[in-house]
Amino acid sequence: MQTRRQFMAGSAAATALLGLLPRQAMATIPFETIDAMTASVQLAPDGYPATDIWGYGGTAPGPVLRVAQGGRLQRRLVNSLPQASSIHWHGIRIDNAMDGVPGLTQAVVEPGDGFDYDFVLPDAGTYWYHSHNRSMEQVARGLHGALIVEEDTPPDIDREEVLVLDDWLIDPETGQISGDFESPQARSHAGRLGNLVLTNGIFDKTMTVQRNERLRLRLINAANARIFVLGLFGLEGWTMALDGMPLPAPEPLEEVVVLGPGQRADLIVDVVAEQGSTAYLARADEARGTPQVSFQVRGQASLARRGTPDALPPNPGDAFNLSGDSVDLTLNMEGGAMGTLRGAMLDGEETGFREMAQANQFWAFNGMVGMPDTPLATLDRGQIARLTISNDTAFPHAMHLHGMHFREVLADGTLGPMRDTLLMDSAERREIAFAADNPGDWLLHCHMLSHAASGMMTWVRVA
Structure with missing residues (x-):
């Protein structure tokens, strides 16, 4: 091989x-x-x-x-x-x-x-x-x-806003980016978390809207490690797509939207706040809500709201089932601060966790630190892979698969929506399935980017 x-x-x-x-x-x-x-x-x-x-x-x-x-x-x-x-x-x-x-x-x-x-x-x-x-x-x-x-046929909306969410670690004395990108604290804990949270590179992002105006919000989490927990105030609507892939039907937004690093969500929302007031896309920071984007309501687009929007047109090849030729795979995530990992393979040698930490490496997949020479799996084209992922660490991880999308296999055996990044909490065990329909060598890694740099990387080969 x-x-x-x-x-x-x-x-x-x-x-x-x-x-x-x-x-x-x-x-x-x-x-x-x-x-x-x-x-x-x-x-x-x-x-x-x-x-x-x-x-x-x-x-x-x-x-x-x-x-x-x-x-x-x-x-x-x-x-x-x-x-x-x-x-x-x-x-x-x-x-x-x-x-x-x-x-x-x-x-x-x-x-x-x-x-x-x-x-x-x-x-x-x-x-x-x-x-x-x-x-x-x-x-x-x-x-x-x-x-x-x-899409060839766009949805019925009044306007679209692309909102890139990010955080920056800034030295408050100089206003410059903190240059400690090798910090063992960030690499072994939750990742590099910033102290300045921006939307489209703007602090306190504000825009003007009208009552009953219908917006498409394209949300992108571009942060190194921050998990955005977002809620709507003065806005009501639906989730239309996750990680770019349309949902079969719009899902009413009744609770928060959670985006791990690398994840995206398409929302269609109506402005329901009164004229002269302010609506918000807000994030949960500890025990309080903080505005992420402010929408100042000035004027009225129509006298009444429209009904539920039509679903976005499906993308090609986004349907598959679990019957037929399949292979079962496992991925165990270990390590980090407060973890139980005693050692793993590092640079071809069995290494204790203390020696791993001295090399600024803290995480392992299936007992292997960093990018291995051999893939996690070699798959035939068209084969279905069922991958069980266990998070045996004290921190969440956002697992991103390159080149293909996957569906989560839910507890009742049904399949969740198409995604390319899976946010997993500590101690969780989840299963995803994907069709190996794109030939090549594809990276699979944690999108908490400090975690990827300190051990959480592997790959799959599609023949």
Whole structure:
């Protein structure tokens, strides 16, 4: 069986061969560029200095990219950063070579170099893009943005708002990003949690709406580790899609919306607050509610509310059942502070937890720390995988599967909605199922990015 090292060696040989081709044979129409660059932006409230960031196009978040469903995205990443980088297109069922994972699907893009991303977008929905090299640092510095794939037939709404939720760890004395990206505290506990929570890079985000106006809110959690627990006040509506994938029918919003890192939700909401008042998308912070976005109600869009919206059109290939050829897999998450892990395989050797901590590594999957040379599973194309995940740690984790979506197998045997990221609480045991319908080597990791950097990474191969 081909190992990961053999795969990368073969990729390097292919790249070298391409370098021998005549220049005319490689000539293409130049792609529009997406520049990863340093910049200075005003993130903190007035009175604080501007913050030095790394951003796509010099903004944080980066520009919203919009493509029609079935369309092609073509962008050349130009790396103007002091570090190597790459782009992962989160949630897209993409060609493997375009997935943006250094060491698995591509080589890093060194400073001063570029890489052409060129792929079709099969699924409509709310997605995002972010750096996948030293992610715990580069995403925290601002390298992320929204990717919207538009349906052929949009829903009946008055307006749409893309809301990228993030937190930043800022030194209150200088207004600059805290540079301790290797903090053992963050890596071994809940992850890197910021002290400045923003929407679309704005503190205290406010917009004007009208009573009975109908909005589509595309929510994206781009934070390193923060779990957003969100509620609506003066707004009523429905959840329409999760992680970009439409629900079979709109689900009334009666409680909170919970988004782990990397997760998304599409809501359709009506403004029901009175004229002259303010409605809120609020987050739960400890025992109190804090405005995430304020909606100032000025004027009236109509005299009455509309009825329940129609479901969003389903994406292709989002239905599968558990009959037929399947394989059962297990993934046990261990380690971290207050855990019971005594040791695991690290760099090919059995290592005690004390030695792991000295190497700034704290987590393990199935007794293995970090990216293994062999996959968690090698699957035939079309095979159904049933993966049981156990969280034997003291902290929540957001498990993200690249290249494919999955459904949770519920206690009654039914299947939950299509997702690409599963938020698991401490001591939980959950089962997901997915069809191995996208060939290639696909990363499976915790999207608390400090956890991924300190051990929580593996991969699956689809033949």
